[in-house]
Amino acid sequence: xxxxxxxxxxxxxxxxxxxxxxxxxxxxxxxxxxxxxxxxxxxxxxxxxxxxxxxxxxxxxxxxxxxxxxxxxxxxxxxxxxxxxxxxxxxxxxxxxxxxxxxxxxxxxxxxxxxxxxxxxxxxxxxxxxxxxxxxxxxxxxxxxxxxxxxxxxxxxxxxxxxxxxxxxxxxxxxxxxxxxxxxxxxxxxxxxxxxxxxxxxxxxxxxxxxxxxxxxxxxxxxxxxxxxxxxxxxxxxxxxxxxxxxxxxxxxxxxxxxxxxxxxxxxxxxxxxxxxxxxxxxxxxxxxxxxxxxxxxxxxxxxxxxxxxxxxxxxxxxxxxxxxxxxxxxxxxxxxxxxxxxxxxxxxxxxxxxxxxxxxxxxxxxxxxxxxxxxxxxxxxxxxxxxxxxxxxxxxxxxxxxxxxxxxx
Amino acid sequence: xxxxxxxxxxxxxxxxxxxxxxxxxxxxxxxxxxxxxxxxxxxxxxxxxxxxxxxxxxxxxxxxxxxxxxxxxxxxxxxxxxxxxxxxxxxxxxxxxxxxxxxxxxxxxxxxxxxxxxxxxxxxxxxxxxxxxxxxxxxxxxxxxxxxxxxxxxxxxxxxxxxxxxxxxxxxxxxxxxxxxxxxxxxxxxxxxxxxxxxxxxxxxxxxxxxxxxxxxxxxxxxxxxxxxxxxxxxxxxxxxxxxxxxxxxxxxxxxxxxxxxxxxxxxxxxxxxxxxxxxxxxxxxxxxxxxxxxxxxxxxxxxxxxxxxxxxxxxxxxxxxxxxxxxxxxxxxxxxxxxxxxxxxxxxxxxxxxxxxxxxxxxxxxxxxxxxxxxxxxxxxxxxxxxxxxxxxxxxxxxxxxxxxxxxx
Numbered sequence: 001x002x003x004x005x006x007x008x009x010x011x012x013x014x015x016x017x018x019x020x021x022x023x024x025x026x027x028x029x030x031x032x033x034x035x036x037x038x039x040x041x042x043x044x045x046x047x048x049x050x051x052x053x054x055x056x057x058x059x060x061x062x063x064x065x066x067x068x069x070x071x072x073x074x075x076x077x078x079x080x081x082x083x084x085x086x087x088x089x090x091x092x093x094x095x096x097x098x099x100x101x102x103x104x105x106x107x108x109x110x111x112x113x114x115x116x117x118x119x120x121x122x123x124x125x126x127x128x129x130x131x132x133x134x135x136x137x138x139x140x141x142x143x144x145x146x147x148x149x150x151x152x153x154x155x156x157x158x159x160x161x162x163x164x165x166x167x168x169x170x171x172x173x174x175x176x177x178x179x180x181x182x183x184x185x186x187x188x189x190x191x192x193x194x195x196x197x198x199x200x201x202x203x204x205x206x207x208x209x210x211x212x213x214x215x216x217x218x219x220x221x222x223x224x225x226x227x228x229x230x231x232x233x234x235x236x237x238x239x240x241x242x243x244x245x246x247x248x249x250x251x252x253x254x255x256x257x258x259x260x261x262x263x264x265x266x267x268x269x270x271x272x273x274x275x276x277x278x279x280x281x282x283x284x285x286x287x288x289x290x291x292x293x294x295x296x297x298x299x300x301x302x303x304x305x306x307x308x309x310x311x312x313x314x315x316x317x318x319x320x321x322x323x324x325x326x327x328x329x330x331x332x333x334x335x336x337x338x339x340x341x342x343x344x345x346x347x348x349x350x351x352x353x354x355x356x357x358x359x360x361x362x363x364x365x366x367x368x369x370x371x372x373x374x375x376x377x378x379x380x381x382x383x384x385x386x387x388x389x390x391x392x393x394x395x396x397x398x399x400x401x402x403x404x405x406x407x408x409x410x
Numbered sequence: 411x412x413x414x415x416x417x418x419x420x421x422x423x424x425x426x427x428x429x430x431x432x433x434x435x436x437x438x439x440x441x442x443x444x445x446x447x448x449x450x451x452x453x454x455x456x457x458x459x460x461x462x463x464x465x466x467x468x469x470x471x472x473x474x475x476x477x478x479x480x481x482x483x484x485x486x487x488x489x490x491x492x493x494x495x496x497x498x499x500x501x502x503x504x505x506x507x508x509x510x511x512x513x514x515x516x517x518x519x520x521x522x523x524x525x526x527x528x529x530x531x532x533x534x535x536x537x538x539x540x541x542x543x544x545x546x547x548x549x550x551x552x553x554x555x556x557x558x559x560x561x562x563x564x565x566x567x568x569x570x571x572x573x574x575x576x577x578x579x580x581x582x583x584x585x586x587x588x589x590x591x592x593x594x595x596x597x598x599x600x601x602x603x604x605x606x607x608x609x610x611x612x613x614x615x616x617x618x619x620x621x622x623x624x625x626x627x628x629x630x631x632x633x634x635x636x637x638x639x640x641x642x643x644x645x646x647x648x649x650x651x652x653x654x655x656x657x658x659x660x661x662x663x664x665x666x667x668x669x670x671x672x673x674x675x676x677x678x679x680x681x682x683x684x685x686x687x688x689x690x691x692x693x694x695x696x697x698x699x700x701x702x703x704x705x706x707x708x709x710x711x712x713x714x715x716x717x718x719x720x721x722x723x724x725x726x727x728x729x730x731x732x733x734x735x736x737x738x739x740x741x742x743x744x745x746x747x748x749x750x751x752x753x754x755x756x757x758x759x760x761x762x763x764x765x766x767x768x769x770x771x772x773x774x775x776x777x778x779x780x781x782x783x784x785x786x787x788x789x790x791x792x793x794x795x796x797x798x799x800x801x802x803x804x805x806x807x808x809x810x811x812x813x814x815x816x817x818x819x820x
Contacts, residue, residue, distance in 0.1 A: 073508075078465075084556070098514070101516065102511070103511045105752070142752070146750035168801070170752070173818075174801045175801075175815060178804070333579065336555060336579040339555070340554075341552070377579060378788035389581060391584045392585050393585075394587055394588070405583065
């Protein structure tokens with residue numbers, strides 16, 4: 001595959017062939033996909049992309065897959081101008097990139113999994129697996145069903161019921177590990193060393209992570225081929241933030257956009273914010289933490305890409321901010337009440353952080369700001385208990401309607 | 411508005427201006443939007459549509475709205491070839507039109523509500539309302555938030571918790587009526603006579619219902635501007651089936667497609683199948699029933715458009731079929747396990763009916779068949795309890811993984 005040159009260690013720069021490996025044998029640094037950008041510059045164009053499928057595969061020239069095998073309809077989700085939320089926050093050009101309706105499993109994970117499992121099929125694996133906080137498990141299970149792969153998903157035992165059903169329905173083996181995500185991830189790394197399974201976020205990780213770049217590609221195209229001034233995204237492992245940044249950089253490198261790249265702002269839940277804490281304390285290393293937050297989908301205490309995510313905010317001129325559990329719920333409600341979009345706790349975190357950043361004045365009122373909503377509220381419904389208005393119960397009569405409802409109408 | 415000539419009674423043909431009215435004053439027949447197709451034929455083209463927004467508004471020339479006001483990103487959902495499910499059913503050209511990821515509230519109701527509330531804003535209403543089995547309430551609440559309208563949604567008191575939260579989050583007044591959907595609907599009709607509220611499926615119904623035509627428009631465009639040989643869709647009030655049919659007919663009338671129109675097959679839950687029963691008994695009238703099914707979103711015992719839906723199957727050469735609650739759950743699982751798509755009970759009904767029809771041989775193996783998946787499985791999660799594989803719980807150790815999981819791997 002000419003466009004992919006191979007893998008390269010992010011730490012020591014050593015080169016590897018494009019195989020299902022993820023760690024440098026010499027320095028244990030993570031491997032990343034290297035492209036031949038000169039070649040890509042000559043083959044890619046705005047027109048070619050616009051003629052492509054209405055999915056993330058329109059950007060296949062910038063992805064490490066020869067031909068999509070699975071997840072053919074993932075991505076290309078709406079980018080919508082947020083007039084109402086913008087007014088509340090004093091932002092005239094606020095946009096929501098809405099992966100809460102990603103296809104098929106309602107989170108941005110459908111992007112990375114489409115790429116990872118297309119690659120896994122290319123490599124000849126017959127079994128897919130993952131360590132997951134829930135969304136990834138849904139997506140791996142769904143795409144494995146589509147691809148006819150055996151499937152094992154590993155989740156923390158305390159996960160939201162909705163997300164467990166949202167995996168089980170595809171009939172994978174769901175393994176609930178007694179511990180938090182970091183325990184699950186450690187166990188899966190050990191298993192990946194022993195078995196020939198495609199763990200999408202372990203041995204297939206270099207390919208998997210590239211899928212997140214499409215969140216930059218789509219935003220740039222949907223804005224009419226330009227980068228926004230700033231983006232706000234949630235961080236768990238930190239990978240998403242680094243790949244959004246890489247995506248915008250690549251677009252400029254191959255000549256699809258020009259001008260300034262966006263400042264990248266990272267959002268974490270206060271109860272699990274190892275990257276944001278490092279930022280606030282001016283550290284360039286991560287101190288692992290024990291997660292304690294309702295935002296379980298981003299509760300990674302020992303984030304694999306934390307230091308690279310920190311570097312992105314430094315390089316781009318962004319910042320990190322956190323939200324408490326209460327602020328996360330307020331964030332979910334604020335987005336729903338202003339824009340009619342129902343997001344899960346990760347999205348609530350991102351909206352809450354956007355609000356704090358706006359109030360601190362980090363955005364000029366006329367800057368183009370894009371907020372990434374990465375998952376759907378139906379998946380973390382239970383956190384809303386006790387935080388919503390009451391349902392009014394009435395008999396099916398006009399009299400009861402008048403007594404219980406009409407009297408309250410202003 | 412030149413393209414809309416006005417409203418016309420479906421029964422006696424009497425004409426009315428395009429106002430927020432829905433019933434003929436003379437014969438009590440339902441009113442329907444009448445277009446000037448000669449004018450539309452001269453203004454619409456495939457190229458113009460293809461250049462339009464990536465939403466249902468690309469078909470605005472065939473909708474009763476001058477300019478979209480709300481729901482700007484609704485519609486244009488994936489149409490995916492269902493290779494795996496097709497193999498199971500012996501269909502080489504089976505496609506899924508997947509509204510389980512419709513924007514923003516994960517059901518086809520985002521289509522009708524975008525159109526209804528854009529029209530309500532055009533009419534100058536300040537309050538939106540609806541009688542709903544759940545999906546419609548979600549969508550009306552979300553779009554009202556977007557449009558800044560006051561919002562009252564009326565639902566049967568026994569609705570799934572998920573769907574109630576999925577409305578409450580947008581902060582409307584949710585009124586739980588003690589009774590079934592038909593009781594809710596009757597009450598809302600009385601209220602609509604007294605208050606100046608835009609009940610999307612009552613006084614705005616003629617405009618609202620037109621939104622469903624986009625399910626035909628999109629399928630035709632996504633198939634490369636041709637009609638399929640057959641479509642299978644669920645029926646509650648019966649409106650969806652009639653509007654899909656109307657959509658295909660209109661496309662041919664204005665010259666966007668030619669050739670044969672599809673046979674239209676209707677799916678109902680056995681426990682609430684007044685239209686299918688009429689079909690099987692050769693009646694052209696509906697006997698209302700008392701709903702008793704897990705498919706609550708299509709549990710309408712007295713379907714307003716039942717007789718028109720019957721007429722569509724007669725005219726198009728289609729049929730009606732039903733699914734038991736058990737078959738509905740099997741339908742949900744079959745779609746998930748083969749295609750990685752998680753649908754709610756209405757979708758389970760449609761898949762179960764598709765399967766029965768295929769087994770009865772109503773489709774030739776090479777016919778293009780489209781199945782409409784109208785809602786998301788996260789909304790009716792609770793019906794799956796006891797029907798899925800068990801989660802395997804393990805300690806975070808390789809030893810426990812070997813003992814509990816690896817021993818079972820074939």
